[in-house]
Amino acid sequence: MEEIVAKKRMLSGIKPSGDLTLGSYLGAVKNWAERADQYECFYFMADLHAITVRQNPADLRRRTLEQLAQYIACGLDPEKNTLFIQSHVHQHAELGWVLDCYSMFGELSRMTQFKDKSAKNADNINAGLFTYPSLMAGDILLYQPDLVPVGEDQKQHVELTHVIARRFNGIYGDVFKIPEPFVPKVGARIMSLTNPLAKMSKSEDEDTGRVLLMDAPEIIMKQFKRAITDSDTENCVRYDKENKPGVANLMTIYSAVTGKSYDQIENEFVGCGYGKFKPVVGEAVVEHLRPIREEAARLMKDKAYLESVYRDGAQKASYVAEKTLRKVYKKVGFVAK
Ligand code: TRP
Numbered sequence: 001m002e003e004i005v006a007k008k009r010m011l012s013g014i015k016p017s018g019d020l021t022l023g024s025y026l027g028a029v030k031n032w033a034e035r036a037d038q039y040e041c042f043y044f045m046a047d048l049h050a051i052t053v054r055q056n057p058a059d060l061r062r063r064t065l066e067q068l069a070q071y072i073a074c075g076l077d078p079e080k081n082t083l084f085i086q087s088h089v090h091q092h093a094e095l096g097w098v099l100d101c102y103s104m105f106g107e108l109s110r111m112t113q114f115k116d117k118s119a120k121n122a123d124n125i126n127a128g129l130f131t132y133p134s135l136m137a138g139d140i141l142l143y144q145p146d147l148v149p150v151g152e153d154q155k156q157h158v159e160l161t162h163v164i165a166r167r168f169n170g171i172y173g174d175v176f177k178i179p180e181p182f183v184p185k186v187g188a189r190i191m192s193l194t195n196p197l198a199k200m201s202k203s204e205d206e207d208t209g210r211v212l213l214m215d216a217p218e219i220i221m222k223q224f225k226r227a228i229t230d231s232d233t234e235n236c237v238r239y240d241k242e243n244k245p246g247v248a249n250l251m252t253i254y255s256a257v258t259g260k261s262y263d264q265i266e267n268e269f270v271g272c273g274y275g276k277f278k279p280v281v282g283e284a285v286v287e288h289l290r291p292i293r294e295e296a297a298r299l300m301k302d303k304a305y306l307e308s309v310y311r312d313g314a315q316k317a318s319y320v321a322e323k324t325l326r327k328v329y330k331k332v333g334f335v336a337k
Pocket of ligand 1: 011012013014015046049135136139140148149150154
């Protein structure tokens, strides 16, 4: 007889406040797609989080749908993954509020992202920006996941989620499962093409070293041709992250899109300078992204399909989230409906 083993659960979200980059694809979404058979996966567009910074409503709406289309085009099969929009699952806002009451002012004040964002948005340091981590703790704890894949910058928030969950469990018993952050290995971290010491960021503007998933081939080629390689005299394609971070970053990208190892890449480019290497990487990226871009564009025209995906996703997510929320409401002493 076949043994039924419960799959481990995984959950993550991305704020629809900027377009997906090659970095978010190679560092996150591509790996997620490969895990669908192993884990029970939940992914959502974190629109509630996006409004902590002022958004243009029409842009936010469009970007949320584009993000869903791009997730699917990157291989997140809606039949295997639960894909939903955060604001469609009201339990997020509700648990977020409860957890606000179990998050301390001092803890929230110490969050690096809060400090950075309030410095950048000095005219809009709103309460939502401050309590962002409690909402994020709610996002996570609602689903009792085993793993939460996040970028390095979100690790502190997952750690605070532990603190909040333990505090709550300490008072009321085992309500929440304590999740583990999962930061993909360093190799998957794609850096800016013009500043290989900084992460490729979606909030950078076009002039800087960023490639968007939906960029046209000409733009991608232009970005790669002007990528910063290193000012060593060697002019040789060799993996040396310490001394040649620009070349190492290009090799990481090339390896991720072609599946070739660093050794194979070094051999392939023996005797070639950076001038020859850069456009080859650009072309490989263009070819790798082409089917994704075309599929995302096709899906954006099929609004009925996207709607069926996010409705279905919200329904499945609510079912799981409601169980946790009901338990929490009971524990804290709310009268049952
Ligand atoms: N804060 C995350 C980011 O900015 C997005 C996010 C919101 C998230 N809720 C989450 C990620 C829950 C993982 C789990 O990228």
